[in-house]
Amino acid sequence: MVSNRPAPEAPFVPSQRSADTFVYGGARTDDEGPWEEWNPTAESVRPPRGKHRVAKQRGGGGFARSSTVLGVGVIAAVSAGGMASANTGKAPVSISLPDLPDVGSLISDDEPAEDTAPALSSFGSVTAPQADDTAPQSAADAGEALRSRIMAQVESQQTQVETQAQLAAAEAAAKAEADAVAKAEKEAEAKATAAKEKAEAEAKEKAEAARLAELATQYTLPTSSYTITSTFGEAGAYWSSGYHTGLDFAAPTGTLIKAVHSGTITSAGWDGSYGYKTVLTLDDGTEIWYAHQSSISVSVGQKVATGDVIGRVGATGNVTGAHLHLEVHPGGSASGIDPGAWLRSKGLNP
Missing domain, CATH: 2.70.70.10 (Glucose Permease (Domain IIA))
Known part of the structure; x- marks a missing residue:
């Protein structure tokens, strides 16, 4: 960054006089008379012609009248560029400033204020991030990323729902199969029990018939032809x-x-x-x-x-x-x- 020359300071009043006193534009001697109180006015602080004049502002849109204000403007512009970079999330754009000639050579009392504007405009430009061009693209990219995340979440949830449905269906099928097996086992057990009871009944009947047959040989009716x-x-x-x-x-x-x-x-x-x-x-x-x-x-x-x-x-x-x-x-x-x-x-x- 190019810095500006410091602005002229107020005259320094020493506590004691010296033989050679520095004054603006040369050295002062004691022969020049006694010291007087210096009250700055517009005429007294006006710089020599052709040295520090700057172009007049145009409708409030021009540069300030001092190089200090100009430097502050450059710094503000650079800072604004950094803030824009921070706000937009894009990489900051480099600021290039050309080598400035002596400000005094650019500004003179003889030239009209309008002639100095092109020279000052060549001071360099502060290029802000291409917000107008990149903002829509950035918003589109962010929207696409958000949409992708939402779709991924939806797909994940859908997958979970389908997985749970599959598990529930598998559990229901397993339960149905287990119930069918249990029912078949119960029916088989009931059939076996019925068959066993039937066999036992038949065996009992056979045993009773055998017993009665044996008793029939031991017992007889009391008479015949009755x-x-x-x-x-x-x-x-x-x-x-x-x-x-x-x-x-x-x-x-x-x-x-x-x-x-x-x-x-x-x-x-x-x-x-x-x-x-x-x-x-x-x-x-x-x-x-x-x-x-x-x-x-x-x-x-x-x-x-x-x-x-x-x-x-x-x-x-x-x-x-x-x-x-x-x-x-x-x-x-x-x-x-x-x-x-x-x-x-x-x-x-x-």
């Missing part, structure tokens, strides 16, 4: 208890009566409304009563086997026709149970 005329529990005036207490096998008089199972004869003889009655006690304590017999073929204490003849069908006691009245008393109890159900439990079908 017809069931009255069942257990029927109500009527014919029975003193008000209901039928046994199972009636109607058959011709003299039809054979058999022991339904092996046991011991514990009673044989007449028993009022039962007529001739025989009691067979089985090994488990169950008593079988045979009533209305026409005759008895066994005696008390006699051991009999399944199918042995113990008497014959008759019509003795309180009857309306020839038949066998059969009662079953578990454990020798006074009240009996259904003889038909008991016989079926032994594999017999009366």
